[in-house]
Amino acid sequence: MNIAISGYGRMGKLIRKIAEQQDHSICAVIDPVSEEAQFKELNTESLSNADVVIDFSVPSSAVENIKRTAQAGVNMVMGTTGWYKEMEAVRGIVEDSGIGFIWSGNFSTGVNLFFSIVRNAASIINYFESYDPFVHEYHHKNKADSPSGTASMIGEIILEELDRKERMVTESLKRKIEPGELHVTSTRGGSIPGTHIVTFDSGVDTIELKHTARGREGFAAGAITAAAWIKHRSGFYGIENMMKEIIKGE
Ligand SMILES: NC(=O)c1ccc[n+]([C@@H]2O[C@H](COP(=O)([O-])OP(=O)(O)OC[C@H]3O[C@@H](n4cnc5c(N)ncnc54)[C@H](OP(=O)(O)O)[C@@H]3O)[C@@H](O)[C@H]2O)c1
Numbered sequence: 001m002n003i004a005i006s007g008y009g010r011m012g013k014l015i016r017k018i019a020e021q022q023d024h025s026i027c028a029v030i031d032p033v034s035e036e037a038q039f040k041e042l043n044t045e046s047l048s049n050a051d052v053v054i055d056f057s058v059p060s061s062a063v064e065n066i067k068r069t070a071q072a073g074v075n076m077v078m079g080t081t082g083w084y085k086e087m088e089a090v091r092g093i094v095e096d097s098g099i100g101f102i103w104s105g106n107f108s109t110g111v112n113l114f115f116s117i118v119r120n121a122a123s124i125i126n127y128f129e130s131y132d133p134f135v136h137e138y139h140h141k142n143k144a145d146s147p148s149g150t151a152s153m154i155g156e157i158i159l160e161e162l163d164r165k166e167r168m169v170t171e172s173l174k175r176k177i178e179p180g181e182l183h184v185t186s187t188r189g190g191s192i193p194g195t196h197i198v199t200f201d202s203g204v205d206t207i208e209l210k211h212t213a214r215g216r217e218g219f220a221a222g223a224i225t226a227a228a229w230i231k232h233r234s235g236f237y238g239i240e241n242m243m244k245e246i247i248k249g250e
Contacts, residue, residue, distance in 0.1 A: 001025070001051050002024075003019050003224075004050035005030065006031070006053050007080065008031035008034040008037050012054075014216055018224060028046050041068065042065055043071075047072040047074045051074075052076065053065075054079065062078065066083075066093060075234075076230070077103075077226045079104065079219065081148065081149030082149065084105075090103075100232075100233040101230070102237040102241075104149075104238065106148075106194075106219065107218075107239065108213060109222055111218075115157060115240070118157050119160075121200070122158045122162050125161075126161055126162050128202075130203060132202070134184070134201070135184040135196070135197070136187070137197070138187045138194075140189070141188050143188060146188065147184050147185070148194065148196070150194065150196055159182060165181070165182045168182050169183055170185070193214065194213040229245075
C-alpha cells in the first residue's frame with residue numbers, strides 16, 4: 001500500500017516506522033513545519049501516488065485537510081481529534097466527493113474492545129438506577145485538546161445506553177451536576193499515553209472499568225489496519241464499522 005502521512009509529529013513518525021516494517025511504502029510526508037517532510041500541504045501533487053492518506057495532525061487543521069484530501073480524490077484515515085462538532089459537514093464532504101473515509105478518536109484494538117465492554121456494561125447498568133456513571137481520562141502534558149476523542153466516544157456510548165443520561169458536561173462544574181448530565185473530565189500531565197476510567201458508583205460500592213495504553217504503537221498499528229480496510233471502499237465510516245466486520249468475520 002502507498003501511504004501518505006499528514007502530520008509528522010509523534011504519531012506520524014511512529015506510523016512511518018510500523019508501516020515500513022510491514023513493507024508498505026511511504027509515498028509522501030506532509031507537514032507545514034517539519035524539516036523531514038517533502039510537502040507542506042495536501043494537494044493533487046503531494047497525494048499523486050497515494051492509495052490512502054493517514055492524518056494525525058492538529059485539531060485546527062483537520063477539516064481543511066479532509067477537504068483537500070476529498071478534492072484530490074484520495075481515501076483517508078483520520079486519526080486527528082478535536083473536529084467532531086463538524087461531523088455532519090465532514091460526512092457531506094466525503095459523500096459528495098466519493099472517497100472512502102474512516103475516523104476514530106482511538107485506533108487501538110484494545111480501546112475498541114474497551115468500547116464494546118463499556119457498551120455492554122452500560123446496557124446492564126441501565127436497569128440499576130442506583131449506579132451513577134462518570135468518566136475520567138489522563139493524558140500527557142502536550143495533548144492539545146480535552147477531553148480526549150476517546151473519552152468523548154466513551155461518553156457517547158454511555159449516553160446511548162443509559163436512558164437516565166441525556167448529555168455530556170466536560171468543564172469543571174461550579175454547581176451541582178444535573179441528573180441527566182454525564183461528567184467527563186480530564187487531567188493533563190507527564191508522559192501518560194492515555195488512560196480512561198469509567199466508573200459506576202452506587203451508595204454502597206463502586207464498579208470501575210479501566211483501559212491503560214502502554215504506548216502509542218497500538219494507535220499506529222490500528223491506523224495502518226484501517227488504511228488497508230478503507231483502501232478499496234467509498235463512503236463515511238467510523239472504526240466501529242470495521243470492528244463489527246472483523247468480529248463477525250465478514
Ligand atoms: N485516533 C488515535 O488513535 C490517536 C492516537 C494518538 C493521537 N491522536 C491525535 O492525533 C493528533 C496528533 O497527535 P500527535 O501526538 O502526533 O501530535 P504532534 O506530535 O503535535 O504532531 C502533530 C503534527 O502535525 C503537524 N501539523 C500542523 N498542522 C498541520 C497541517 N495543516 N497538515 C499536516 N500536519 C500539520 C504539527 O506541526 P506543528 O508542531 O508545527 O504544529 C506536528 O508535526 C492529535 O489530534 C491527537 O489527539 C489520535
